[in-house]
Amino acid sequence: MGARYILALVLMIVVMVAWSLIYGNRFAPEPDESATTEQTPATSDTDEATIEPTTQATSDGATAPISPDLFKQVEESPDDSMVNVQTDNYSIVFNEKLGIAKQWRLKRFPDRSDPTGTHLNLIPENALSCLALKFGSAQLALDALRATWKADKSEINITGGQNTETLTFTTTIGDKLWVAKQFVFHPNTYFVDMTVTFQNVSDEPILMGSNEPANGYELQWGRGINADLLPYEKRSGKRGRHGKEGAKVYIHDSKPQREIKPERALETVLWAGMDSQYFSALMIPDEQIAATYRLTETPQANTASDITVIAPTETASLVVPGFYLQPQQKDTDVFRLYVGPKDDTILKTIKAPNTQETAENTINLSKIIDFGFFSPIAWGMLWVFKGVHNIFGNYGISIILLTALVKIFSYPFTHKAHKSMKKMQKLQPQLLELKEKYRDDPQKLNRATMRVYKENGVNPLGGCIPWLPQIPIFWALFALLGSAVELRGAPFLLWIDDLSAPDTLIELPFTIPLIITQIDAIRLLPIINGLTTWLQQKFVGNMAPATDNMQVKLMQFMPLIFIFIFYNWASGFVLYWLCNNVFTVAQQYLQNRYANDEDEIVVVDGKKRNNAKQKRNS
Numbered sequence: 001m002g003a004r005y006i007l008a009l010v011l012m013i014v015v016m017v018a019w020s021l022i023y024g025n026r027f028a029p030e031p032d033e034s035a036t037t038e039q040t041p042a043t044s045d046t047d048e049a050t051i052e053p054t055t056q057a058t059s060d061g062a063t064a065p066i067s068p069d070l071f072k073q074v075e076e077s078p079d080d081s082m083v084n085v086q087t088d089n090y091s092i093v094f095n096e097k098l099g100i101a102k103q104w105r106l107k108r109f110p111d112r113s114d115p116t117g118t119h120l121n122l123i124p125e126n127a128l129s130c131l132a133l134k135f136g137s138a139q140l141a142l143d144a145l146r147a148t149w150k151a152d153k154s155e156i157n158i159t160g161g162q163n164t165e166t167l168t169f170t171t172t173i174g175d176k177l178w179v180a181k182q183f184v185f186h187p188n189t190y191f192v193d194m195t196v197t198f199q200n201v202s203d204e205p206i207l208m209g210s211n212e213p214a215n216g217y218e219l220q221w222g223r224g225i226n227a228d229l230l231p232y233e234k235r236s237g238k239r240g241r242h243g244k245e246g247a248k249v250y251i252h253d254s255k256p257q258r259e260i261k262p263e264r265a266l267e268t269v270l271w272a273g274m275d276s277q278y279f280s281a282l283m284i285p286d287e288q289i290a291a292t293y294r295l296t297e298t299p300q301a302n303t304a305s306d307i308t309v310i311a312p313t314e315t316a317s318l319v320v321p322g323f324y325l326q327p328q329q330k331d332t333d334v335f336r337l338y339v340g341p342k343d344d345t346i347l348k349t350i351k352a353p354n355t356q357e358t359a360e361n362t363i364n365l366s367k368i369i370d371f372g373f374f375s376p377i378a379w380g381m382l383w384v385f386k387g388v389h390n391i392f393g394n395y396g397i398s399i400i401l402l403t404a405l406v407k408i409f410s411y412p413f414t415h416k417a418h419k420s421m422k423k424m425q426k427l428q429p430q431l432l433e434l435k436e437k438y439r440d441d442p443q444k445l446n447r448a449t450m451r452v453y454k455e456n457g458v459n460p461l462g463g464c465i466p467w468l469p470q471i472p473i474f475w476a477l478f479a480l481l482g483s484a485v486e487l488r489g490a491p492f493l494l495w496i497d498d499l500s501a502p503d504t505l506i507e508l509p510f511t512i513p514l515i516i517t518q519i520d521a522i523r524l525l526p527i528i529n530g531l532t533t534w535l536q537q538k539f540v541g542n543m544a545p546a547t548d549n550m551q552v553k554l555m556q557f558m559p560l561i562f563i564f565i566f567y568n569w570a571s572g573f574v575l576y577w578l579c580n581n582v583f584t585v586a587q588q589y590l591q592n593r594y595a596n597d598e599d600e601i602v603v604v605d606g607k608k609r610n611n612a613k614q615k616r617n618s
Helices: 003-024 138-144 231-236 375-392 395-409 411-437 442-455 462-467 470-483 524-541 549-556 558-565 571-599 611-617
Strands: 037-039 055-057 063-065 082-086 090-095 100-110 119-121 133-135 155-157 165-173 177-185 191-200 206-208 217-222 246-250 271-275 279-285 292-297 314-320 323-325 330-341 506-513 518-522 601-604 607-610
Touching: 082 165, 100 279, 100 330, 133 138, 138 165, 191 323, 217 271, 217 279, 217 292, 231 506, 231 518, 246 292, 246 314, 271 314, 279 314, 323 330, 375 395, 375 470, 395 411, 395 470, 395 571, 411 442, 411 571, 470 571, 524 558, 524 571
Parallel strands: 037 292, 082 155
Antiparallel strands: 055 063, 082 090, 090 100, 100 119, 133 217, 165 177, 177 191, 191 330, 206 323, 217 314, 246 271, 271 279, 279 330, 292 314, 506 518, 601 607
16 A cells, blocks of 8 residues: 555544544543532432531520431332333333432333343433432421322323323422422323422412522432443443533533533523433423523542443532412422433424424524534435435445445545556656665755656645545544434344444454453454455555555554454444445556556557557457
8 A cells, every 4th residue: 555545544543543532432521610510428419518507496595406317318228119101212210209210211222231132221220310309498408308209100101102191299398398290201202291390388488499599499310321331341341432421501502511601600501411422311491490500510439430320420400590489379390301312303303391383493402412523524424324224224335325425526536646656656766866866965855856746747645635535524424423323223234233333243252452452252344344455455555656664564564453443443434444445446446457558558650559459459
């Protein structure tokens, strides 16, 4: 392979690997101290540190310590009653006593790391704040610790049905505040409507909040969200490439982000929640509520090594401003919950609650999908992929056709580079003479070399030109396979059953650790890709200028190096690279044949004669 081809290829690989290591594999950064981030102790999700009273007045006016029983929180136990909800798209398990969601499984998406074929569950096992309420008032927060909830149903099943069903949890906090959380489940959707109702059942007004006007109560989701692990990631204990995950919030005219800048802390948010590679759990408030956002960080031990949970210390909250409840007064707030795939087609249909069906969708839920720097190209590729998939029903064919289109688009650049390399090859004897002549004066050698290039119309960087239009395609496809849920679990053929995961022909009972990868299975696609890289070297290498022995030896190992670099990469990306090699070999073969015909044209008696054509005719 030509030296400049190799240089361009190696640089792209190095940049890709470096990018994935630096940006793709990072967890959410440590939180800054700001108005939107709250540090809490690791002992509880209820933020007991905000409950300040530690003494109580006695009959003689003295003070005495408050009984520890007042701070005793209702805890989860194996004997707790569970409420099960079944629809066509998801299966939810609620803890009745705590009034929170404990499992949220997506029926259309299997857990790829579980060989038993269970459905993917997005709620971590130790999460205790999924749809929990946290009060800004210290007294209400204290009373809420001891409150238990009661559900009006023990089971809901609308699988295959057309009707909606409701589930209501109720409790009384401190004998003065009645609270209800009502859920409305819709068939064939991924969203759930939630209504939170408060009623003052006492004879005195209740302040729903603290001294801060924006701190009435919080609707929380966390801590963390389950990762969508691949089998080899679960076995190795290391996650592969992934983007920015964890808590997310979205405000008008901004990008979804983990935190809000202090100057925008009191702005109304459109939605907030937890985000993973292909899925999200988002809370969408009624815009009339004017909810703000708070990120709560709860440090815990032994979370850095746990790859099964994303952002295991983060809880995202919608904060409802404080308000007064007069005796017997009711107040109701409406939310919409989206727990499902990051599918643009689905997300565009989700609107905020109490929004007219004909109203423009202003919450921009699709912005949770992030394809990175080359996102416009990635969105265009996804549109093409979907179109081809509608015809052939296979995203692997989409990748092959995309590769062919890129080769056709880059053919003029490739043909120009081919001519440049041919000229470079003819100039090698002259360049070697110059190298010998000016071996003691590098500056004169450079000037003489550039003069020869200029006189013969040769671009020394011409061999890199065909790669330039392909670089954005590489990056966009790299991002697409790591973020587009449409490609998650998409099969190609035979043993390639998931284009977003490495192909597995045979699983090995052991693991071979290497510097750049680890081998725990036999993957045929990277090996075939290495063979096509070697074949491409043979074809393109004939066009390369003479190089020193060290470079030649290095190039001989490139196919083997590529096998290990791509060994645990998504099979869709390796398929793209393999097809690119095959098309390059075919293109080079045709170009070499055309060039040989041109070389056989000679001038005899003032007339051009094609000796190659005469040879074929004879």
